[in-house]
Amino acid sequence: MPHTHTRHGSSGDDLGSTDEVKIFKDEGDREDEKISSENLLVEEKSSLIDLTESEEKSSKTVTRPDHSPVFNKLEPHTPTFNMGYLVSPYSYANGTSGLPVTMANKIGLPPFFCHNGDPLTTPPPAHCGIPPYQLDPKAIGLTRPALYPFAATQYPYPMLSPDMSQVASWHTPSVYSASSFRTPYPSSLPINTTLPSDFPFRFSPSLLPSVHATSHHVLNSHPAIVASTSKQDCGIQDSTTNNRYSRNLDTKSSSNSQANDCKDSSNDKKKPHIKKPLNAFMLYMKEMRAKVVAECTLKESAAINQILGRRWHELSREEQSKYYEKARQERQLHMELYPGWSARDNYGYVSKKKKRKKDRSTADSGVACLGA
DNA sequence: CCCCCTTTGAAGCTG
DNA sequence: CAGCTTCAAAGGGGG
Numbered sequence: 107m108p109h110t111h112t113r114h115g116s117s118g119d120d121l122g123s124t125d126e127v128k129i130f131k132d133e134g135d136r137e138d139e140k141i142s143s144e145n146l147l148v149e150e151k152s153s154l155i156d157l158t159e160s161e162e163k164s165s166k167t168v169t170r171p172d173h174s175p176v177f178n179k180l181e182p183h184t185p186t187f188n189m190g191y192l193v194s195p196y197s198y199a200n201g202t203s204g205l206p207v208t209m210a211n212k213i214g215l216p217p218f219f220c221h222n223g224d225p226l227t228t229p230p231p232a233h234c235g236i237p238p239y240q241l242d243p244k245a246i247g248l249t250r251p252a253l254y255p256f257a258a259t260q261y262p263y264p265m266l267s268p269d270m271s272q273v274a275s276w277h278t279p280s281v282y283s284a285s286s287f288r289t290p291y292p293s294s295l296p297i298n299t300t301l302p303s304d305f306p307f308r309f310s311p312s313l314l315p316s317v318h319a320t321s322h323h324v325l326n327s328h329p330a331i332v333a334s335t336s337k338q339d340c341g342i343q344d345s346t347t348n349n350r351y352s353r354n355l356d357t358k359s360s361s362n363s364q365a366n367d368c369k370d371s372s373n374d375k376k377k378p379h380i381k382k383p384l385n386a387f388m389l390y391m392k393e394m395r396a397k398v399v400a401e402c403t404l405k406e407s408a409a410i411n412q413i414l415g416r417r418w419h420e421l422s423r424e425e426q427s428k429y430y431e432k433a434r435q436e437r438q439l440h441m442e443l444y445p446g447w448s449a450r451d452n453y454g455y456v457s458k459k460k461k462r463k464k465d466r467s468t469a470d471s472g473v474a475c476l477g478a
Numbered sequence: 479c480c481c482c483c484t485t486t487g488a489a490g491c492t493g
Numbered sequence: 494c495a496g497c498t499t500c501a502a503a504g505g506g507g508g
Contacts, residue, residue: 330501381500381501381502382488382489382499382500382501383488383501384487384501384502385486385487385488385501386486386487386488387485387486387487387501388485388486388487388501388502390486391485391486391502391503392502392503395502395503395504404505405503405504405505406483406484406503406504406505406506407483407484407485407502407503407504407505408482408483408484408485408503408504408505408506409483409484409505410484410485410503410504411483411484411485411486411502411503412484412485413485414484414485414486415484415485415486416485418485418486419486430487433487433488437488448489448490449488449489449490449499449500449501450489450490450491450499452499452500452501453490453491453498453499453500454499455499455500456499456500456501
């Protein structure tokens with residue numbers, strides 16, 4: 107584990123429980139990055155962040171006022187902590203990544219650059235000038251690069267009142283539509299019409315059409331509801347719209363039949379796949395992916411995600427906390443909509459069709475040997 | 479055609 | 494309780 111979790115409040119409310127402070131620890135094989143970066147990265151990151159986020163939020167990332175009580179928790183750890191993390195995921199900034207620079211050529215990648223003039227320090231930061239194949243040391247036979255001696259912290263956002271009006275507030279377009287955020291939940295959702303108090307039923311497709319009035323639209327249009335289809339995840343994935351859930355909106359009445367089309371198991375016929383609520387990073391990815399793609403002329407999601415992961419750690423605490431809060435609200439809404447739902451319900455849903463993901467620890471260790 | 483890759487975070491599972 | 498596993502999004506790559 108590259109990081110440890112310092113959970114608090116796991117009791118009581120699982121929504122707020124995960125708003126936590128996370129301390130990303132370094133591991134032994136990352137000494138080079140860790141040590142060499144401790145001093146350098148403070149400034150390196152400053153410039154990185156400054157440049158990277160300059161497009162829209164340059165000023166605030168520079169100062170990092172640390173207003174958030176959450177992040178302040180960690181401040182005692184280090185005087186430089188107001189960075190949020192010391193070592194960027196891939197340590198490109200200080201030029202110690204040691205990553206080969208010929209990979210792109212080997213692969214014959216097209217020129218890769220960011221249009222926004224992202225920090226092309228030397229070597230260029232991952233999120234801008236480095237082709238995905240350079241970004242990923244694993245792909246080139248190196249040890250997985252250092253993650254974070256300590257890094258992103260979670261935002262211990264004070265629990266909101268369970269009152270759905272809270273949800274309504276975050277659910278309004280003002281929250282998600284701002285800055286072209288593609289709201290996972292249609293902003294038109296009448297969430298403000300609080301769900302019936304007697305909404306404890308476990309979601310069932312048979313119930314779905316009958317959930318009229320207030321919750322009908324909500325349920326049918328909620329992004330987490332994925333009527334099963336024939337694809338790998340039996341999910342509705344509209345690649346053209348990039349909205350995995352869009353078809354739920356378009357095919358409200360047919361969603362049931364679609365769900366029934368999934369013959370994976372008799373159970374799948376019974377209930378649609380209720381997806382997990384998106385976490386903070388996923389929300390960030392959804393919002394920023396298009397931008398990164400446009401800037402970097404990249405389309406490969408694996409590479410984009412690497413960039414996004416790096417940018418995520420370059421975000422100021424306030425900005426990160428913004429997504430943590432969104433995620434928390436998503437979980438809250440999700441819980442309100444599907445009271446009986448558990449992440450466990452989706453276990454095996456992917457791997458049923460998909461081959462179970464190879465054991466990463468073994469894979470990493472193997473690669474680590476190469477990198478070491 | 480379908481899984482892999484890649485990221486972080488949340489939550490479930492396991493010993 | 495610590496550590497591991499699975500899933501969430503996304504879409505090109507590759508078998």
